[in-house]
Amino acid sequence: MDRKTSPFRPVTVADVARRAEVSKATAARVLGGYGPVSEEVKLRVQAAAKALDYRPNELARSVSTGKSGTIGIVVGDIENAFFGIAVRSISDTAHRHGFNVILANSGEEVEAEKAALKVLVGKRVDGLIVTPADNRTIAHLRDIVRSRRPLVLFDRPIEGLSVDVVATDDRDAAYAATMRLIEAGHRRLAYVTALHAEPPVFIGPEQLYTSSVKARIDGFLAACHAAGIEAPEQGICLAGGAIAGQQRASVERLLADPEPPTAILASDSLVAFEIFKATQARGLRIPDHLSLISFYDAEWTSVTTPPISVIDQPVYDMGTRAAELLIARINGETSPVRQCILPTRFIARESIGAPRRLLAAI
């Protein structure tokens, strides 16, 4: 520990105190802005601090107070615009309330999520906002709850975990969107998600480890059943997000089917993007050959030809609500667990048409 001798050793309260010729306690009172100090001493200490370019060590402060003024966010994938905006919104709100943000990426892997949580807890964040990667393994989340650290689940509720949640009305939104496709005359529908399963076929809802996707598929199937469509499960495509290129391959396989779907509901804007590119590559026209609806109003969906109808999720609001809820908890609010379900909005564009036999393109 040769820190004392280095000429670049950061300035401490003790240094300031020495220069201002007061005790460490008094200097700390001025610098920390807590105890009573006379005006004269206050000015002297502030002058000394300025002269020395004192920068408080927030870590030491946190160790001593037990609060870090920081909230941790664990998202599935920052590259995804959905999460990008969520992060933006959460950090805006956090800063507005005087909190900082530490970001961690799980890459939708539970193990990475666990590791991230461990780090964040290690850094003693005051609270956590998490998009759980897998609703089947949640022991680590239970631990957080048990330790009384405020936690808000983002976008993905987990049954049986009594904790605050901010999410959207996924089931209803999927139901309504599916109905629109059905009303347009479609009977051969597909639901495409980035979830992964081995083999990549839908067997039952217990495979669906992301709760929001589970809810959406639930809505999709319910709409199909209500319309008397048989075996709609066969239209569920688990495109497998982890391995790069796998999504594309799955989507291409789906479209190459001898009896391909005439309408697709895409679970997020990334798979939708793959689907759109695949239709272009095959020379399929939307909506003549294929109708398409995507979750999330991604930038690109409004400028394609034709523009794509989407289920717009109020991500920015979701982030704000999540942050506010969390901060209220951090500040001691003890009301019962809250489920904050925000409404989605359907944006009708030009990607829905009546079904037509798919032409073998090229």
Next chain:
Amino acid sequence: MDRKTSPFRPVTVADVARRAEVSKATAARVLGGYGPVSEEVKLRVQAAAKALDYRPNELARSVSTGKSGTIGIVVGDIENAFFGIAVRSISDTAHRHGFNVILANSGEEVEAEKAALKVLVGKRVDGLIVTPADNRTIAHLRDIVRSRRPLVLFDRPIEGLSVDVVATDDRDAAYAATMRLIEAGHRRLAYVTALHAEPPVFIGPEQLYTSSVKARIDGFLAACHAAGIEAPEQGICLAGGAIAGQQRASVERLLADPEPPTAILASDSLVAFEIFKATQARGLRIPDHLSLISFYDAEWTSVTTPPISVIDQPVYDMGTRAAELLIARINGETSPVRQCILPTRFIARESIGAPRRLLAAI
């Protein structure tokens, strides 16, 4: 400080030591993995730690060691996909080297940037990666350099600030792209950037407070001059990014000009997006009525009709390099300041054509 009495008080080394019936020092050695400990004691301590669910307090550790294992990132706007990927890449690399990441958003405001830096320094980050919002006010960055804290500038070099930089060959890229437009026959070119000026007209390069944009405009003008185009400065449009809607208005005004440009080079994918939407709204066809090239290969540019030619920036690589450079410095590397300039790649798509008189649409 009633922490001692709370039943949810976090477990400390002292607690573990007590349970394992060893001294605090010994427990700390096992838990921190440093000094020599006998196998038997080690196991006993580990068992106690597990039983108590001990979570080391990284903050206390940092205070004591002087290293936080954290790097700070300050970006202009996380919502921008360019920065989104940069953040992803930086945090991937950081984690690979055992570092964490604290993210701050400047919103391209120097004051916010200063505040963010203050917080990050307060949290004693081991190093910083910053995209400076304004190359005219850099005293706060100078302070960082003076305090010997490793700093890497991302995407935007600053003349006269001796510090590591990772950026792209902006000038050359702009020059080459402009040349392509000129070679296609254009003589009335525009360069559109989100920079802000009052009034919003280009007077001289000293207005250009973002170094990357300055370099690009430099290249744009050089190409124009080389081709004998007179007064190309008049084609420079400072669309003013801060206020929402202002970009759109500027772009619309540009296209509504009685003598509008026949080709545009867009400084980033966000203004390009505005430009594209404006052409659609006015019924202008690309590339018949207007040729367009944009910096950055944003997702949407490949799926529009027609797809847009872009100058692809290797963002992911840039992030990786920046993080690696920074971490090397943190680990004590003392080699002279490095400028890491990565090459861009032109992706030719279908947005460039010969000029044609713009038809007054509607």
Next chain:
DNA sequence: CTCCCAATTGAGACCGGTCTCATAATACAT
């Protein structure tokens, strides 16, 4: 001119870790 109360101030413990140093215990060579 005392006495009491409030306002300031300083000394030092504390937060939860790391790390130095002295001591104790063991193994080995002489």
Next chain:
DNA sequence: ATGTATTATGAGACCGGTCTCAATTGGGAG
């Protein structure tokens, strides 16, 4: 048996803050 090197352990200082508590000071009341 004695000396020495080696290893394991404990006591306690330290990091840079916060915070408790006692001591000092000054002013107004009696």
